[in-house]
Amino acid sequence: MDPDFPLWLRAMHLMNFVLIGILLRSGWEMLSSLPRLWWRNDCAPGTEWLRFTKRKLPKEEGVYTSLMDERSLSPLISLPGKKNIGLGRHWHGLGTTLWLINGLAYVILLFATGLWRRIIPTSWDVFPQAWESLTIYLGFGKPSIEHFQPYDALQMLGYTTIIFVVAPLMILTGLAMAPAIRSRFPRYVKMLGGHQGARSIHFICMVIMTLFIIMHVSLVFLVHAEHNLPKMMFGSDDPARYAQAFTVAVAMIIAVIAFWIALSYISLADRPRMQRFLVAVTEPVRRVAFGWMKPRNRNQTAYTEKDISEFHWTNGLPPTADESVEWLEMRDNDWADWRLHVGGDMIDSSLELTLDDVKALPAHDYIATHTCMQGWSATSRWTGARLEDILALLGPRPATAKYVMITSHGLAQEMIDHRPREPFYAVIDLETLHEDDTVLTYSRNGQPLESHLGAPARLRVESNHGYKMVKWVKSIEWIEDYSVYGDGRGGTREDSALQAFNGRI
Ligand SMILES: Nc1nc2c(c(=O)[nH]1)N[C@H]1C(S)=C(S)[C@@H](COP(=O)(O)O)O[C@H]1N2
Numbered sequence: 001m002d003p004d005f006p007l008w009l010r011a012m013h014l015m016n017f018v019l020i021g022i023l024l025r026s027g028w029e030m031l032s033s034l035p036r037l038w039w040r041n042d043c044a045p046g047t048e049w050l051r052f053t054k055r056k057l058p059k060e061e062g063v064y065t066s067l068m069d070e071r072s073l074s075p076l077i078s079l080p081g082k083k084n085i086g087l088g089r090h091w092h093g094l095g096t097t098l099w100l101i102n103g104l105a106y107v108i109l110l111f112a113t114g115l116w117r118r119i120i121p122t123s124w125d126v127f128p129q130a131w132e133s134l135t136i137y138l139g140f141g142k143p144s145i146e147h148f149q150p151y152d153a154l155q156m157l158g159y160t161t162i163i164f165v166v167a168p169l170m171i172l173t174g175l176a177m178a179p180a181i182r183s184r185f186p187r188y189v190k191m192l193g194g195h196q197g198a199r200s201i202h203f204i205c206m207v208i209m210t211l212f213i214i215m216h217v218s219l220v221f222l223v224h225a226e227h228n229l230p231k232m233m234f235g236s237d238d239p240a241r242y243a244q245a246f247t248v249a250v251a252m253i254i255a256v257i258a259f260w261i262a263l264s265y266i267s268l269a270d271r272p273r274m275q276r277f278l279v280a281v282t283e284p285v286r287r288v289a290f291g292w293m294k295p296r297n298r299n300q301t302a303y304t305e306k307d308i309s310e311f312h313w314t315n316g317l318p319p320t321a322d323e324s325v326e327w328l329e330m331r332d333n334d335w336a337d338w339r340l341h342v343g344g345d346m347i348d349s350s351l352e353l354t355l356d357d358v359k360a361l362p363a364h365d366y367i368a369t370h371t372c373m374q375g376w377s378a379t380s381r382w383t384g385a386r387l388e389d390i391l392a393l394l395g396p397r398p399a400t401a402k403y404v405m406i407t408s409h410g411l412a413q414e415m416i417d418h419r420p421r422e423p424f425y426a427v428i429d430l431e432t433l434h435e436d437d438t439v440l441t442y443s444r445n446g447q448p449l450e451s452h453l454g455a456p457a458r459l460r461v462e463s464n465h466g467y468k469m470v471k472w473v474k475s476i477e478w479i480e481d482y483s484v485y486g487d488g489r490g491g492t493r494e495d496s497a498l499q500a501f502n503g504r505i
């Protein structure tokens with residue numbers, strides 16, 4: 001046995017292969033839900049630097065929704081495939097957690113055992129030597145086996161770049177896409193080029209990672225496989241065991257690919273069950289990873305007037321006559337008859353507020369970046385009344401009220417089982433309710449809310465993804481538990497797209 005290829009190294013290498021596949025495949029699921037990439041944070045139509053769809057975006061705001069832009073990928077390609085961004089995101093979360101644990105343990109062991117010396121170059125000679133290897137490869141030759149002790153200069157450079165540059169960059173840009181980070185550390189996100197910059201860099205790193213994997217696996221089989229494969233499989237540099245190692249390696253690769261695809265089909269077989277499982281395992285991790293950061297910092301000043309977006313995507317179009325004649329009539333009457341119902345079954349008193357009543361409450365005004373979990377973003381100035389101030393008009397919180405449910409005049413864009421569409425709603429917990437920027441807004445960029453953005457009033461929950469931000473708000477109610485409403489997952493996007501109740505990340 002060659003101690004240079006200890007079991008931990010081989011096991012973690014295999015684990016990494018399995019997990020990277022999960023991350024790539026679930027990442028493609030997310031990309032397919034908004035198959036465009038931008039550097040600009042307003043995601044204006046026609047300004048994307050790369051797109052994977054032939055659809056042309058209308059220049060006009062509010063006629064095209066991001067849900068319409070979704071593409072469906074085969075479960076053979078993405079995890080789980082078939083427009084399931086909610087499950088894709090949960091898989092990405094679970095994959096990231098396991099990949100981080102595996103990767104961290106690997107790097108620690110690398111340094112603890114001194115094995116880092118053969119991966120991280122310590123001499124400038126690595127560059128001329130790598131160049132020499134490269135010219136040999138380019139001439140379709142193989143560097144002789146003496147170069148590999150156990151890695152040649154080109155491998156050292158490749159591995160070091162992937163492990164210590166590309167992987168950390170993926171972690172940093174991945175974090176920047178989380179609203180938990182975006183809303184608390186906006187300057188950090190700005191440094192990476194905003195949400196879209198982070199998303200684009202994440203994508204480019206993914207491409208580098210994918211090309212690396214293809215090259216890496218090919219070279220293992222093409223260059224001195226009789227040495228590589230016995231080392232990888234058995235930890236021994238014994239060419240006599242090549243046939244055995246080759247068979248085990250190929251069988252393992254096939255088994256891993258079959259496992260990746262099986263995850264897709266298992267997920268699709270019972271999507272709500274898979275959502276429950278994935279949320280149950282990822283939620284505690286989120287709590288540990290992000291829980292310590294509460295409460296989020298007040299008085300954000302990171303975004304200023306010059307960050308305000310020219311264009312704002314839409315998700316969900318204004319209610320039509322089959323959705324709410326009431327809303328259309330109120331709109332035509334300039335909202336004079338609009339009433340916001342504030343109450344709920346668990347409380348005897350209720351209120352019907354006019355728009356002026358809402359405007360009479362202390363106005364909260366701020367600039368923030370909206371991120372839809374599909375991938376687009378836009379920065380706007382919002383003005384409104386804090387949700388907690390509105391609920392305070394009812395008196396103290398009923399003792400058993402644990403959540404607030406906000407319901408729209410508009411209907412859900414689609415239901416998970418294609419039953420008739422039900423009113424769009426979202427539920428937030430008490431902690432979210434009391435956050436600084438949980439606001440019922442009536443104005444954007446100093447103007448009354450446009451119809452497509454939720455006129456006359458829409459919810460903003462700046463610590464969360466867009467799916468909590470109910471537009472065309474009809475009622476705000478105290479509730480005890482959300483499991484009795486809708487499909488019981490705490491909101492329309494949770495019910496129909498299997499997003500997590502916790503929309504912070
Ligand atoms: N009533 C209603 N509210 C809604 C939606 C919807 O479809 N209907 N979509 C949500 C989602 S997923 C997002 S990202 C934001 C988009 O807000 P915007 O259209 O103002 O950009 O609205 C949220 N609120």
Ligand SMILES: [Mo]
Nearest residue numbers: 372373466467
């Ligand atoms: Mo969204």
